[in-house]
Amino acid sequence: MDNQRIKIMQRLNRVFQEVFDDENLQINEKTNAKDIEEWDSVEHISLVIAIEKEFTIRMNAAEVGKLQNVGGIIDLLIGNQG
Amino acid sequence: MQSMESFRQELALIKNQINQKNFKPAFIELCRIATVDADFAVQHRFAKLFASIPSEALELKPIRIGIVPTGTLDNFIGILRFYLARAGLIAEIFVAEFNTLHQTILTPDGPLYTFNPQIIWLCTNYRDISCEILPNTNEEEIARAIQSEVDRFIDLWLALQANCTAIIVQNNADLPSERIFGNFEASIPWSRQNFLRQFNLALAHTSLAHHVHLLDLEYLSAQFGKRFWHDAPYWHYSKHAFVADASGLIALQMAALVQASQGMAKKCLVLDLDNTLWGGIIGDDGLEGIQLGHGLAAGEAFMAFQHYLKQLQRRGVILTVCSKNEESNAKIPFLEHSEMVLKLEDIAVFVANWHNKADNIREIADMLEIGLESMVFVDDNPAERQLVRQMLPMVSVVEMPTDPALYVIALDQSGYFETLAFSTEDQNRGQMYQQNAQRKQTRKHFSNVSDFLQDLHMVAKYGDLHGQNRARASQLILKSNQFHLTTTRYSEAQLERMMTNEAYICRYYCLQDRFGDNGLVSVVLLKQEADVLLVDTWVMSCRVLSRGMEEFIHNDMITQARARGCNSLFGTYIATKKNNLVAQLFARLDYQLIEETEGTSRWRLSIEASTPLKSVLIQAKEE
Numbered sequence: 232m233d234n235q236r237i238k239i240m241q242r243l244n245r246v247f248q249e250v251f252d253d254e255n256l257q258i259n260e261k262t263n264a265k266d267i268e269e270w271d272s273v274e275h276i277s278l279v280i281a282i283e284k285e286f287t288i289r290m291n292a293a294e295v296g297k298l299q300n301v302g303g304i305i306d307l308l309i310g311n312q313g
Numbered sequence: 314m315q316s317m318e319s320f321r322q323e324l325a326l327i328k329n330q331i332n333q334k335n336f337k338p339a340f341i342e343l344c345r346i347a348t349v350d351a352d353f354a355v356q357h358r359f360a361k362l363f364a365s366i367p368s369e370a371l372e373l374k375p376i377r378i379g380i381v382p383t384g385t386l387d388n389f390i391g392i393l394r395f396y397l398a399r400a401g402l403i404a405e406i407f408v409a410e411f412n413t414l415h416q417t418i419l420t421p422d423g424p425l426y427t428f429n430p431q432i433i434w435l436c437t438n439y440r441d442i443s444c445e446i447l448p449n450t451n452e453e454e455i456a457r458a459i460q461s462e463v464d465r466f467i468d469l470w471l472a473l474q475a476n477c478t479a480i481i482v483q484n485n486a487d488l489p490s491e492r493i494f495g496n497f498e499a500s501i502p503w504s505r506q507n508f509l510r511q512f513n514l515a516l517a518h519t520s521l522a523h524h525v526h527l528l529d530l531e532y533l534s535a536q537f538g539k540r541f542w543h544d545a546p547y548w549h550y551s552k553h554a555f556v557a558d559a560s561g562l563i564a565l566q567m568a569a570l571v572q573a574s575q576g577m578a579k580k581c582l583v584l585d586l587d588n589t590l591w592g593g594i595i596g597d598d599g600l601e602g603i604q605l606g607h608g609l610a611a612g613e614a615f616m617a618f619q620h621y622l623k624q625l626q627r628r629g630v631i632l633t634v635c636s637k638n639e640e641s642n643a644k645i646p647f648l649e650h651s652e653m654v655l656k657l658e659d660i661a662v663f664v665a666n667w668h669n670k671a672d673n674i675r676e677i678a679d680m681l682e683i684g685l686e687s688m689v690f691v692d693d694n695p696a697e698r699q700l701v702r703q704m705l706p707m708v709s710v711v712e713m714p715t716d717p718a719l720y721v722i723a724l725d726q727s728g729y730f731e732t733l734a735f736s737t738e739d740q741n742r743g744q745m746y747q748q749n750a751q752r753k754q755t756r757k758h759f760s761n762v763s764d765f766l767q768d769l770h771m772v773a774k775y776g777d778l779h780g781q782n783r784a785r786a787s788q789l790i791l792k793s794n795q796f797h798l799t800t801t802r803y804s805e806a807q808l809e810r811m812m813t814n815e816a817y818i819c820r821y822y823c824l825q826d827r828f829g830d831n832g833l834v835s836v837v838l839l840k841q842e843a844d845v846l847l848v849d850t851w852v853m854s855c856r857v858l859s860r861g862m863e864e865f866i867h868n869d870m871i872t873q874a875r876a877r878g879c880n881s882l883f884g885t886y887i888a889t890k891k892n893n894l895v896a897q898l899f900a901r902l903d904y905q906l907i908e909e910t911e912g913t914s915r916w917r918l919s920i921e922a923s924t925p926l927k928s929v930l931i932q933a934k935e936e
Contacts, residue, residue, distance in 0.1 A: 249317065249354070252361040254328070273387040280388075280557050281354040284316055289546070 239305050242285055250274065250281050260302035286311070314352040314558055327362055336370035341702055344399045345712060349565050349726065353388070353557035356564075360391035363398055373403035376571060379430030379479065381409040381417050383437045384554025392560045396568035401577055401686070411552065414441070418469050421476050432571055433479040435469065438530065438554040439486040442512055450503045459508065463515045470525050480574050480733075481525045482567075485513045487534035487555070490543045526733050528570060537562050569728030579709060579729040580683055580746075582625065583674055585692035586636040586643055586665070590622075590655065591615050592717065596642045596855060599795065599891050606652030614718040619654035621721045626659050629743035630730055631681065633662040635673045635690075639858045640665040641894060642795075649893065661747035670697055671704035680750045689729045693717075771826045773865055776936035778812055778819040778836070786821055786836045789852050794891035796853040798884065798898065801838075803850070816841050817849075818873050822866055824857050831857055835866055839873060839882075846874045848884040855894075864928035867902045874920050884916040902926065 240258070248256045251269050264270040270278070279295050282304070288311050298304055323346050330339035340363070347359055376397070380386065390406055397404045407428040409417040414437065417425050425433070442462050446455060466483065473481055486509045498504035502511075513531055520527050534542040537559045544556040555563065572578055587594045592604025592611040604611040626632045632655070636643045643665035647657045657663065662680050664673045670692070678685050686707040692698055698710050711727050713720060732739075778786055787805040794800075803811070811817040822835040834857045838850035848870070853862065874882055884899045896914075900906070903923065904916035 246354075249358055250361075252358075252365060276551060276557075277353075277357050277388050281357065284352055284354045291546070291550070 235309065236305060239308055240301075243282070243301065243305065243308075246281050246285050247278070250278050258301050260305070261300050263300040282308075315348065315350050315355065316352050317354055317358070320346065320351065320355050320358070324358055324362065331362065331365055336366050337706070338703075340366055340371055340398075341706055343395075345702065345710075347395070347399060347561075348712070349561040351561055353560055356392045356395075356558075356561045357388070359561075360395045363395040364391060368398075368403045371398065371403075372401075373398055374401055374575065374577070375405070376402045376432065376575065377405045377407075377428065377430045378432045378434060378571065379407045379409070379425050379428055380434045380436055381414055381425065382554075383412055383414055383441050384548075385411055385552040386436060388553075388557055389560050389564065393564045393567060396561075396564040397571060399565075400568040400572040402568070402571060402575070404571075414469070418472050426476050430477070430479045432482060432574060433473060433477070434482045434528070434567070435466075435484060436554075437484045439489055439509055440554070442486050442509065444505050444508045444512075446503045446505070446508055448503060452502055455502055455508065455511070459512050459515050462512055463519060466516065467519065467523060470523050474524075482528050482570060483516070483520060483525050484528050484530040485516050487530040487542070488539070490539045521734075526570065526574070528567065533559070533562055533566060565726075565728055569731040570733075572728075573731040573733055577686070578731050579630075579689045580687040581631040581633060581661075581677075581681065581689065582622065583633050583635045583677060583688055583690045583708075584622070585694065585697065586634060586638060586646075588693040588717075589691060589713075589720075590619055591646060591650075591653075595645060596638055600645055600649055600893070601890055603646060603650070605646065605650060611717060612652070614716075614720070616652060616654055618717065618720040618724075621724070623654055623659060625730065626655075626743065627740070628730075628735075629739040629741075631661045631683075631743050631746050632659055633677050633681070634660050634664060635670050635677065636665040637667060637670070638665045639855060641858060642855065645893070661743075661750045669700065671701055674701065674705060674708060681746050683746070689727070691724065771824060771860065772932045772934065773862070774823040774825070774934045774936055775821060775869065778808070778821050782821055782833055783808055783812070785833045786819075789833065789836055789854065790850060793852040793854070794889070795855050795894045796851075796858070797889075797892050798851045798895050799849065799887050800889050800892065801850045803838075811838060818846070818877075820866075820869060820873070822862065822869075824860075824862060835862060837866060837870060839870065841877055841879065844879050845881050845883055846870070846877065846879045848882060851884075858894075861928045863898065863902070864926040865933070868925040868928060871918075871920060871923055871925065880920050882918040882920065884918070886914045886916070888912040888914075 244256070244258050247258050248254055251267060251274070256267070264275070275296065279290055283290055286308055288308070290307065295304065295307065298307065323342070327339050327342050330342070343359060343362055351359075386408060390408060394404055394406065407425065407430060409425055414435070417423060446458060470481055470483070473479070488506055488509050492498045492504070492506060494501065494504055498506040501507065517527060534555065542555050542559055544553065547553040547556060569578075584590060592615055593602055595603055605615050606612040607616070622632060634643070644657065644663070646653050647655065662677045664677060666673070674688065674690065675685065678688060684707075685705055689709045689711060690698065690701050691711050691713065693713055698712070701708055702710050709727075709729055711724055714723050784805055787803060787808050790801060790803050790808075808819070812819050818839040818841070820837045820839070821833055824831045824834045831854065835853040836850065837848065840847045840849045851866070870882060882904070884904055886896060886899065888896065899916035902918070903926070904918045907915045907917050
């Protein structure tokens with residue numbers, strides 16, 4: 232994983248920990264809604280908003296909904312920054 | 314808006330507390346840092362942390378709230394729960410299916426009613442009002458159209474009331490951001506902006522008569538900022554009728570409303586004085602030195618705050634004072650500052666002493682015969698606020714900003730004084746509490762003071778000035794401003810001359826108490842002229858005011874006069890800007906006023922006729 236991806240992963244990890252109130256949570260590229268019990272459609276929106284705040288971007292919630300996993304979110308974030 | 318960055322540290326500490334099962338302190342801290350200025354991610358975190366605390370650990374009153382929304386509230390509910398808890402309530406919440414306003418309300422055995430709510434919140438927005446007014450429609454037709462929309466809501470209220478006894482809260486219309494006619498919409502009665510404004514007014518005219526309480530969504534959207542409140546992407550994609558970031562604001566307001574509906578709104582403000590009602594410290598800076606009044610930025614800010622408080626008082630909110638000050642000092646601005654907006658008669662209970670504020674607040678509550686949970690504490694000092702938060706968790710404490718110009722808005726936005734009704738009775742109730750308290754105070758005040766003084770275990774040491782305390786005596790004479798009858802300024806050398814002069818009696822007084830030694834606190838210089846003793850100088854440290862030293866020293870002066878065979882004591886008071894404190898000191902000590910010219914008064918005490926004054930509980934040791 233390149234440096235940029237690692238940095239984004241770290242920040243994203245913290246967002247996940249805060250949204251799901253679990254300081255032991257560790258996400259990886261493959262993590263998706265099936266892996267986190269509380270990650271339902273409602274918390275999905277909370278997550279999207281939290282990510283938008285952290286990375287100072289606006290994401291299309293529908294777009295994010297289509298993504299398979301955390302790796303896909305990072306791709307989106309990189310895409311936005313690039 | 315404040316983001317996660319500003320809160321991470323504090324939130325981590327709270328999380329820690331929760332992990333260690335220190336639930337109450339964690340919750341108190343969470344309530345302290347909670348602010349509507351925090352964005353959604355932070356509010357969500359507040360909500361999550363609160364949710365992780367077992368509610369049995371907090372003393373919350375249960376409440377059942379049914380919500381019928383026309384937008385999605387999924388991400389809002391947890392945040393509402395937190396603010397309700399902050400307001401003392403643990404909520405069971407039923408949320409009707411999105412966009413089933415009529416079906417939900419018109420189904421008598423439906424889930425809303427079987428839930429048996431105490432409060433029903435019709436969480437509608439401007440999109441629920443049909444506004445199909447063509448340009449140039451006349452006023453009559455507009456009024457008809459508006460009434461028709463209002464009637465639709467009235468029908469819903471009637472249906473609700475036919476099926477249950479819950480308190481009904483109804484949103485009014487949050488005006489949208491876009492305007493087809495742009496700014497011109499302000500000037501035309503048939504614009505959508507004005508249609509909705511008129512609708513809101515029409516709703517306001519009828520809601521109370523129907524026992525329905527409006528939640529002013531229009532105000533909240535404006536307060537938050539419509540350009541952010543209306544978030545089109547989030548409306549279109551997930552039906553958020555208001556931007557998620559406004560969740561804190563709406564939740565706090567709704568919680569305050571619910572709190573008021575349960576009779577749990579606050580009744581009484583406990584106000585600090587220094588740097589809260591005026592800038593500076595009255596005891597140190599004096600009347601001239603405090604910031605209050607026109608022309609000075611800080612002074613104007615404090616005046617505006619007082620003005621706001623005065624209006625609350627007129628509304629029926631009880632104002633009380635709790636200050637760490639000598640009472641006489643604390644009252645000076647009320648009595649003598651020309652720009653003071655609040656007067657003593659506005660204050661139901663006035664407490665100024667050196668006790669801790671938690672004890673004082675308990676006493677105030679006692680005197681007013683109201684519960685501690687009815688009180689709101691306002692103090693610029695974060696340490697005092699924290700003490701009260703910890704010792705009296707049921708007292709609400711406003712987190713005051715450092716800039717006094719922001720005091721008004723901080724108190725205003727706290728939502729502690731919401732109400733669902735108002736009558737002249739409410740206005741008068743405030744006065745009634747005040748009168749009651751004043752009665753109690755005169756009864757209680759005396760025993761309180763002597764209990765306090767007795768508790769101090771004061772010991773006074775006194776005698777003729779000598780070489781070792783001469784320097785200190787001179788210092789006291791040179792630097793005292795407030796308790797200084799003649800504002801003489803004697804150097805050590807001048808004092809020495811007086812001390813060796815037969816005509817002079819130079820006395821010193823020291824005071825010790827349970828908390829420490831105050832050292833030399835007063836100096837009196839008496840000059841004998843024939844059979845009369847003149848009080849040339851009398852200074853005293855303000856730290857020991859109103860503890861009985863004045864009476865004690867007075868008695869000693871009489872003793873000195875008798876010892877010299879004098880028949881009178883003559884006192885002079887020379888007014889300065891700073892010594893108003895002692896203008897009536899001689900009167901208090903039973904001297905007779907002989908003459909009064911501009912700024913100077915002369916007094917006489919007949920030794921024959923005088924009896925020693927009671928000096929409360931000071932043990933004496935003459936040296």
